[in-house]
Amino acid sequence: MKKEVKICMPYYKIAYSIAFVVILSAIQPVVYAKEIGGAVERAVSLLAVVFCADTYLVEVQSKRSEVFCLYNLKKQAGVVYKRLFVQVAYLIGISLLAYGLFYWQKPVNLTEELDGGALFGIYCIAIPGTVLFWSVLSVTVSNLVRNRWIGMGVVLLFWFFSISGKATQFLKNWGPFSYGTCDFGKLTEWRWLGGKVLCVVFAGMMLAFVPKILKKRG
């Protein structure tokens, strides 16, 4: 696992991801504490798309893929899973950092019922689903088209659609941003959970296709 960390987490990736959340927290104003989750969720999903697109394609770019494809398919898929695990774990960490940076701006808590700690607890449940979904989607599409830039482009189109008003109206609480678009008037608001469960289910399905994609497009 240590070697996978070294391979898929080069310094430039760590630098741009930290810079991204620091700049985001500095330029995006947040008035209420309940707005932080939504603001971070959208930004971190974008970061996940860019961050994970080259999970396998780094082998193609470095011209190692012709040697890599001689290995057992299970081993090849195992590499992709391990790298995804490392990157998703890191991105969840970055999301928590981003939340902290936003909270540092001292937003207002609306009611006594909505205290900062509880909102953060809900965020901690929601954000892994978001990060996992967008990371796996990015890897899957990029591997399918065998080009990280085209892969990122296609996923970004879907990202733009997902954050649009039409998608929110259409998908309601079942979209990939069900948590971010939910209005937390009360802590008993759990309708967003359906969207997050769907995110995890879709991510699982895409992960199951990794060996097939590697075989056909590796």
Added chain:
Amino acid sequence: MSIRIDDLTVTFKNGVTAVDHVDLEIPHGIFGLLGENGAGKTTLMRVLTTVLAPTSGKVLLDGTLYCEANYEKIQKKIGYLPQEIDLYPSLTVRECLEYMGDLAGIEKRESKKRIDYYLEKTSLADHQKKKMRQLSGGMKRRVGLVQALLHEPDFLIVDEPTTGLDPEERIRIRNLLVDFAEERTVLFSTHVVEDLMATCNQLAVMKKGRFLYTGTMRELLNKARGHVWECCTEDESLARELERKYHISSKQYTEEGIRLRLLGENMPSESGCIACDVTLEDAYIYVTNR
């Protein structure tokens, strides 16, 4: 271990035929594959590594037919060093080899033993803690060679391993290939004639997707014998005339005048031309331009 290729053709989607109905038998030891850039050598190698499926024809590795069902079995027997490969720059040499050994399915203790052996053999033991990005081109090639050998393949395919290396590194890589070919079949593709002269007895010359020659080095040299002449002249116009009429394998400005090595079917009628010994380079030029 022997490899047999029967009527193999590779045509790409854009209509380009990179390998055109070729037959070949690769025996044990080093077998050279010589040809200009774009001759189809890399495409042929990609078929032999199972990376690329042929359009038609068949390939047999020790009697096992190249097909989807046999790929996994075949892949275990193949070691491959592609023309260009950038091995994990953030890992050290040892880490990189351990990682690739693990991917190749080698048991940890065995992998360590083999890495130690090959690092010693390739004079990389002192550099094993260096990051891959810190290595010179020649060292990277040697690490590439070790990764291809880690799982003890019966068939080693190396694609232009000496390109861009200094003379000392080239000799080192060549000698390593000769050592490793003792127990296996090695397909050594190159466009550097000297590399084959120094390493193998059997070779194939490829041009535009076809084999112009397959056989021993000696037979290839014999083919060109009697078709190579040397001529030295001070007359520049005569030199230009000879260049126009014959294939030139070398040209030098010396104190005596312009010294040319000429290749042609018949002895030049110009005075001062003498028959001379054939080099592999002459033979290659002769065969590819006949």
